[in-house]
Amino acid sequence: MTRKPATYADLEALPPNQVGEIVNGELHASPRPASPHAFAAMQLSTDLNNPFGRGRGGPGGWHFLFEPELHLGKDVLVPDIAGWRQERMAKMPDVVGFTMAPDWLCEVLSPSTSRLDRVRKLPIYAREGVKHVWLVDPLQRTLEVFRLEGGHYLLLGTHEDAETVHAEPFEALALELRVLWVDIAE
Numbered sequence: 001m002t003r004k005p006a007t008y009a010d011l012e013a014l015p016p017n018q019v020g021e022i023v024n025g026e027l028h029a030s031p032r033p034a035s036p037h038a039f040a041a042m043q044l045s046t047d048l049n050n051p052f053g054r055g056r057g058g059p060g061g062w063h064f065l066f067e068p069e070l071h072l073g074k075d076v077l078v079p080d081i082a083g084w085r086q087e088r089m090a091k092m093p094d095v096v097g098f099t100m101a102p103d104w105l106c107e108v109l110s111p112s113t114s115r116l117d118r119v120r121k122l123p124i125y126a127r128e129g130v131k132h133v134w135l136v137d138p139l140q141r142t143l144e145v146f147r148l149e150g151g152h153y154l155l156l157g158t159h160e161d162a163e164t165v166h167a168e169p170f171e172a173l174a175l176e177l178r179v180l181w182v183d184i185a186e
Contacts, residue, residue, distance in 0.1 A: 011076060019067070022076040023120045030113050033080075036138035039182040041066065041080045041108045044136065044175075048083070051173055058172055061086050062103075071097035072128045077121055079105040080136075101128035104169055109137040126151055132169050141181050143167070 006027035011020040018029045033041070045066055051058020064083045069076060082102035089100060105125065107117040117135065125133055126148055133153060135144040142160045145167045146153040159165045162178040 005074070008076065019078055020076075021078050021116075021121075022074070023116065023124065025074060028116055030110070030116075033108070033110060036182050037080075037108045037110050040136050040138040040180040041106070043180045044106060044108075045081050047173065047175060047179065048081075048170060052083070052170060063089055063092050065092075065098075068102075069097045070101065071099050072101060072124060075124050077124065079121075080108040081106040101125070101130050103130070104132040104134070105130055106134040106136060109135055109139075111139070122146075122153060126153055134167070136180060138181060141177070143175075143177055143180075 005025035006022045008022075010027045011022065014020040014029050017032055019032065021028045045064060048062075049064050050056045052060060052062040053064045054060065062083045062085060064081060066081055067078050068082050069078055070082070076097065079102075082098075082105040084100065085103045088103065107113075107121065109117055114137070122133065129148065131148050133146045133148075135146070136142070137144075140160075142158055143165065144158050145156045145165075147156055147168055148154075156168060157165075159167070159177060162176070164174050164176050166172075166174060
């Protein structure tokens with residue numbers, strides 16, 4: 001039996017407690033992130049936006065969004081954080097779905113989404129020319145930094161625990177990884 005490709009109407013029909021994406025024609029629905037995921041995304045957003053988005057203590061020049069809906073070809077993807085250089089996107093458009101691929105994005109991995117993010121979404125980001133991708137795993141306490149080269153991602157480094165890193169494309173920032181990890185109450 002052949003299934004018909006998922007449509008935007010399928011995304012809109014999902015309940016509000018689900019994050020939906022269309023990846024290679026298939027609908028993927030995930031529950032809203034758990035606290036370690038949400039905490040890591042929030043901390044990273046804050047650390048990047050002040051120096052790179054607002055120019056406070058850093059060079060500025062970026063627009064960041066939390067969970068933007070990216071319309072990339074037939075795929076509709078929702079990374080946790082995405083950033084566009086202002087030289088490419090001078091002003092933030094008033095849209096629901098962005099057709100311009102970001103320059104950088106971050107996927108915060110969850111046990112239920114890690115395989116989708118790594119195996120299915122990374123090739124789409126490469127196809128669309130996203131120059132840098134970060135994969136943050138709050139349970140393993142790791143940051144993987146990738147750069148697009150020749151249509152494929154090159155792993156520049158894997159950082160862990162409480163390291164302080166200077167990672168592309170935000171090398172000017174000394175990012176302290178320890179601020180991304182939340183201690184879970186037992």
